[in-house]
Amino acid sequence: MKLQQKTGLVSVQCDKWASTSHAKTADSSNPTHRPTAPPKEHVPTYAERVAEIKEKNKQAIDAYKAALAQRSDHYRTGECVFTAGGPFSSQNCSMPTKPNLINIPDPPKGSPRPTEPMLPPEQAAYLAIATKLRIDASSVGIGPDPDLSRWKMAVVGHSYWLWADGPTHIGPVSDSASGRTVTLNATLSSVTFDMGDGHTVGCKGAGTPYPGDKKGLHAKSPTCGYTYQRTSAHHAGGTYPVRATTYWSVAYTAPDGSGVIPIVLSSQRQLEVGELQTVITH
Incomplete structure (x- = not known):
């Protein structure tokens, strides 16, 4: 009796295995259960490739634009200053790296090239x-030049002329690398002088250069000047750091757009300011 039960159990298990094996064999022979082929990789069309390149070029120009604006901010706040004859300060004052653009490839044979320029006007x-x-940072112009005076310093109570010493206009400059011709004209619109003693002087344009004659020694500048009231003896190093921050407006024109891009630069010089005393002898 026990043998028959075991035999029956073995028979049932064998029947189940045979049934499952038969089902698998039937499934493997069924063509509807064959694995599907992987989808074909999408090959971009020429128009899609051009659109992708334009987007990458736009990102490169946007990065340059942001770096140029940051550089102007560093000059404006005094974090970035150029001293004539010396190195830049700790901030990176040099021009941002030129954007590396990708050229539009030639279209497939028989297809026309894109007529739309690679970049819009502002990016161009x-x-x-x-x-x-x-555009280089203008030097600090002070006249009469204290370095050429008999005292080799500026003097309390004397009126000094101030100006940004350098070009005030650059251009026109044209470029067609973007697929459209864009023309630039840069103009120095204003300058702010930080006199180093806690006072600033704002001037429209670049100021007026000192004429260089003796009559100007006691005459005030018609546009931009300053008179020191305290000596620099109490200041660190015995001099005042005089900084000229110049504000440039770069106007651009293209056949389909125009605008203005601001650029800020600055430079400084050390200025000793003393006081003359009258000595009476008998």
Whole structure:
């Protein structure tokens, strides 16, 4: 009796195995259960490739634009200053790296090239600034020049002329690398002098250069000047750091757009300011 039960159990298990094995064999022979082939990789069309390149170029120009604006902010706040004859300060005052753009490839044979320029007008202007325009920081102009005076210093109570010593206009400069011609004209619109003693002087334009004659020694500048009231003896190093911050307006024009891009630069010089005393002898 026990043997029959075991035999029956073995028979049932064998029947189940045979049934399952038969089902698997039937499924493997069924063509409807064959694994599907992986989808084909999408090959971008020429128009899609051009659109992707334009987007990457736009990102490169936007990065340059942001870096140029940050550089102007550093100059404006005094974090970034150029001293004539010396190195830049700790901030990176040099021009941002020129954007590395990707050229539009030739279209497939028989297809026309895209007629739309690679960059819109403003971005084309930034590319022209990066590749064709150079604006250097103007030197601090002070007259009569204290370094040439008999005292080798500026004097309390004397009126001094102030100006940004350097070019006040650059251009026109044209560039067509973006697929459209854009023209730049840079103009120095204003200058702010930090006199080092806690006072600032704002001037429209670049100020007026000192004429260089003796009559100007006691005459005030018609546009931009300053008179020190305290000596620099109490200041660190015995001199005042005089900084000229120049504000440039770069106007751009293209056949389909125009605008203005601001650029800020600054430079400084050390100025000793003393006081003359009258000695009476008998």
